[in-house]
Amino acid sequence: MTILQPAAGTRPIDAMDVLARWRRRTMAAAWRVEADWLCPDTQALATAFARGAFDSKTAAASRDHSGGHPAGRVFSLGPAGTGFRTGDPMAMEAIRKLAAARAYDGVGIAEALADVGALFSAFDLPTPLWVTAGFAEAWVDASSLLSVAISCTDPANGLSTWPHFRNRLYELYGAHDDVGRGFLVAVLRHPIHQGSGRRWELEATIGRICADNFARSGTVLSRTSDAVIILCERTQDAFGRINRCASELNSLLEAEIPSATVRIDVEPLPDDVDDVARLLDSLRR
Secondary structure (H helix, E strand, O other), X not given: OOOOOOOOOOOOOOHHHHHHHXXXXXXXXXXXXXXXXXXXXXXXXXXXXXXXXXXXXXXXXXXXXXXXXXXXXXXXXXXXXXXXXXXXXXXXXXXXXXXXXXXXXXXXXXXXXXXXXXXXXXXXXOOOHHHHHXXXXXXXXXXXXXXXXXXXXXOOOOOEOHHHHHHHHHHHHXXXXXXXXXXEEEEEEOOOOOOOOOHHHHHHHHHHHHHHHOOOXXXXXEEEOOEEEEEEEOOHHHHHHHHHHHXXXXXXXXXXXXXXXXXXXXXXXXXXXXHHHHHHHHHOO
């Protein structure tokens, strides 16, 4: 009997069943923020699992003709270069796509691997070695290709990248009981610069102004195309820095964009960490 063929009298497993059991197991185990878990690639992996892509019979059907090893990509283990092959190609594609998505979203490799392991443990199965190796390799590949996106600093302006900003916000909820009362998010919104000649110079200057105004304050600063986003403590000093920064940015942008005005929006932080994803989405609009 294959792993996805239920005993007589039970209904077949479909992708939604797999997804629901996987979600329950990973939330109970290692995944930190429920709102960040579901994505097209988790759905694709659940579909591959439900179709039997990780089934022993499926893997056996994909064996090559040379040595009886499962067909697929070869991975090298250790200095001796001992290799092993993957199982079903559809399964490996789903694994690699999810790994890349997790890396791009700033999910650490330990949390991401624990999540994949939860899929198999939800069905009382061990995680195949080729799944772990394939996922880890794809996560590392994506991290290398997207090193700017997942690093701490945006080289264009010297401020935090969005994944770093997001992670710092979530860290506050792990370290403080009442984040909404102690911290705030301020957004300095401004018109988008349409020209291309001095755009990089302007971006660097915006970053310098922001960094200078919030120096030695523990503030996390990030950027979108039309805003500076500020995560800081809720203090009088912070409000003073926000106003000074907005004033300096306004003077800078007035010289570049006719009738430019920097608008200050203060966003309340939610009491519940599960509502943070909604706030982050609104800040990027």
